[in-house]
Amino acid sequence: MKLAFITPRYGTEVIGGAETAARMLAERLCQRPDWDVEVMTSCALDHLTWENTEPPGRSVINGVTVCRFPTASRRLLGYFELDAKLRVSPTTATLAESRRWVALNGPMCPDLVEAVAATDADIVACYPYLFATTVDGIAVSRVPTVLHPAAHDEPALYLSAFRQSFRDIDGFVYHTQAERELMEYAFAIGARPQIVLGLGVNEPVGAGRPGGDVLGIGDRPYLCYLGRVDEHKGCVMLAEYFERYKAGHPGDLALAFVGPVSDKAPDHPDVVVTGTVSEADKWDILAGARVMVNPSAYESFSLVLLEAWSLGIPALVNASCAATMEHCRRSGGGLWFESYRSFEVTVDRLVADGGLRSSLGEAGRQYTACYYRWSSIVDRYTRFLEGVVDRGHRAPIRSRRLQLAVGGPEYLRKG
Amino acid sequence: MAPIEPDPAAAERFDAADQALYLTEVMAEIDAEVRRRRASGDLPAGLEQELDELFLEFSPVGLHGKARLRETLALVDGSAYVDVAVPVESRKAVGSQIKRLIRKSMGWYIGFIVHQIVKFAWSVSRMFHVVVDHVEDLEAAVETQRTPELPASAVPANDPGSSWWSAEAVTAVSGVSGRVLQAECGNGSLLDALLAAGVDAYGVDPIESVIEPAVERGLDVRAESVLDHLEVVADEALSGMVLTGSIQWLHPNQRHRLVALATARLAVDGVLVLHSATPESWMAETSHLMSDLAPGRPLHAETWSHLLADHGFRRTGLTFGGEDRRLDRVLSSNPDASAINGAIDAVNALLLGPGEYLLVAVRER
């Protein structure tokens, strides 16, 4: 069987939750002997400008055949104006206006759309919901089509263009139960074939060094944050909480921020900021942590949580994040905080109680091994896809493609 | 095309009652034609809705809001955005240029003022959203207060696939083309049978641990209650429904909601299969904890038939089965046979008739 992935961007340089997830799934799936995978994507790597930086045509990346098609225009300035307006009230936009937003959001790749219409694949998978490649791909596909929405509760989700697009989807693939509930509530698609797939955890590739050595703090105990260091991801809040904690509980506990830095938190003697590190360093640091902390309220899946659990490290998450809370509740591998008070109490307990840490960590390890090994994920995915192919596809009454407004000043990112 | 010429002599034979009867027959034939087309696949599910929704592309926004509150709110949203762009069209050619110049120099000032207005408008709009959320929460809370939950430990385990009614349920829905929901599906054993019979079936059951094995087998099963699930299903999205389990003892309010939702979510000509214990056998068999605390209790088959008929369903089958606890009569050779058998008959009639039934109905127009 042949599966065609349609994504707006693709490549090892592309850092973005949904695009990376698509690539990981494609790379694993094409290792199956009875499955052929082809990715159709644009020549752009920057979703802010959609500038064609890669050459069009076929290439192979980590075993996956990738077909690139040029974008018809770079991002137009008109997008920002329309976006500001629709963001305020997405449900009052007309269908025509919402389709124009999708076209302006891009990437508009007419050749890619032609290729989808003519594909010899048995099934098409679009990833994520937000882009023109997805909406047009769904409109013209003549074969069964599934969607990996990677949806958040954001204004764009409520544009009527997507509601209309979703009615032609034959199956939905979600990251979490929370995403499924959001989509079903918003679009009344409860009766459609669906699967909550998530992502697989890669094998740890640490070098076996003690984490404290890698960080340069010797054998001090430490909490670990893994990911982009960003206010949006709760890092500033975490730094502030940690500072208050240290003021009230002097000791040798440290905090490590491991990942590329966008928003720098104030310096603190017990905080280590590593910046981007190699995979080997990342796994070693994680393995030596007492607790993996995820303060973000906006995770859609949180692969880092599973990575920590695969090493038996317990987790501490933000109670207002549906995705990480879902993992913690189902696994019993983590605790949560909703204020400084609960943060203080929980950290205290976790640092002091080794037995608690290991039972949490073990529960997390079992949960991860049970549901998130790549082999079982791909098994479930292929079984789901086969069911979708069996049911067949009814082409929409008319397959109307998006139309881009004629011309307009373009957006080019500086620097 | 030439129109029909009326026959003057025939006018005498016109009879209003006769005409009314004739037209009723004609209407029935029209309905039968549509049904035939649907069954043969000429009328795929959702095609008419798709056609209707196509018109939305050309019409001004038609809000799908559930409540007037939401519609009003959307109107507030719509006016919360203030457009900064000052129009520069002018009938005079030079007028346009001058307007553009003025716009450029005034632009920053206008933008600053507008920014304040938009912020204010957005905060007002935000407040309305909060109020509407509170009101909806309140409505939901009032609703749930009237419908108490049964403790999960009291609910007996469910293995629908190996029941006396499984085969008949499978037969009832095996002809439909489209999705069939089973609620509650328990361990998925009936889903297996349905899938084996070529039915595109999926299931819901509120208890996650119960459905684990089904999920492992790759079945499309979701951990939610049937009511919560049907709320997020589109109208006429289902071709069939098999209902069993806790639907038997729903609170009357919830049962009312279930019937309304089942009607709306089933396509025309969709099949509803309902399994229930009879009230008598349920009271006799069930633990006191269960029968005392259940929000409702099972209905008689005739009552379900009546409720469904009110909502446009036509009953096509009713079978009684399950454990039959009736006592056997003693042989007539027994000297006290007639007295004993009289007593046995009375007891059988009062308490211990067939324990369960399976009801099949079809949604009409």
Added chain:
Amino acid sequence: MTAVHQFVPALLPRDATGQHTLALQEVLRSAGWESDLYVESAHDDLWHHAIYFERYPERAEPGDILLYQLSTASPVAEFLLGRPETLVLDYHNITPSSFYDGWEDHTSEKVALARIQAAELAPVATLGIADSAFNAAELRRMGCRETAVVPILVDITDGKPRVDDTELRRLATELPPATVLLFVGRISPNKTQHHLVEALWFYRRWYDPGARLHLVGPSFTASYVDAVFALAEELGLADAVVHGEDLTDAELAAWYASADVFVCLSEHEGFCIPLLEAMQSDVPIVAFAAGAVPETLGQAGILIDSKRPSVVAAAVHRVRGDDDLAGRLVRAGRRRLEEFLPAATGARFVEVLAALADRQAVRS
């Protein structure tokens, strides 16, 4: 003898209310009443029939009965509210504003205002005359204490209307032969012409791939008209949906004569004169049961209670495929027309108004 003067917001030549008002004036005068026409505005050709309404006070006589043709918002309504004379309403229904919401806000506001004026007039009117029981019920809900059902005066005869042969030939030759579905009425959201387009799509899919839809009527709500024809184009029916406008009576009769089935899917009608026109041209009718349509149609057509395109297409096909059925419907239509012949309707008006005048005479 008392006078019965009519008040009407606008007197226009090709308008059902206008035709009715002029015909009614004839009827009233023939019955011996003095009857003038007071208007807010009139078409140039018709000003000689009409007097500007604010001039009534200088011509008022005791015992005058004022008959207001109520179908739209107008300052005439406010004027009448302030008059002491006996007021009779002739109610032709006002389309609920919800139909125009989003399409044409000024029309939506105007009909909302008309409804407010109707609600103010109904309780003070001595008598409310309505075209149909449907309209009469609305009047009573608005507070009118006494109502009477008298159909609108339409220019129909026992025989068939005169057909413009040139137009008939043009329709036969310019357009290829096919099943023709016809609807006559202003193109506005309450008449849901877009549902007719959807029904046509189905009919072509199941029965006759070459079938056509003829829509005759003025483009009343521009945005809606655009949407209907855009939908037709989107469905590949641009050549199959034909619009007829500004036709003379004889040309209109030619369009009826070229039709196979008259299909009405309106959501809201106060009477629906085109149903009578179809009966007069012996065209069988399929209609959705809404508003006053079931009343006007009686048993002279197939009345469907569902607007699903599949049901509409199957109903049209049933009529097309069965000459016996079509014959019966056409005969029933001829019978039905007798109830609406102007002579009968005019007599009913005279009867109702005479009774009112008598009661008034007794009281004074």
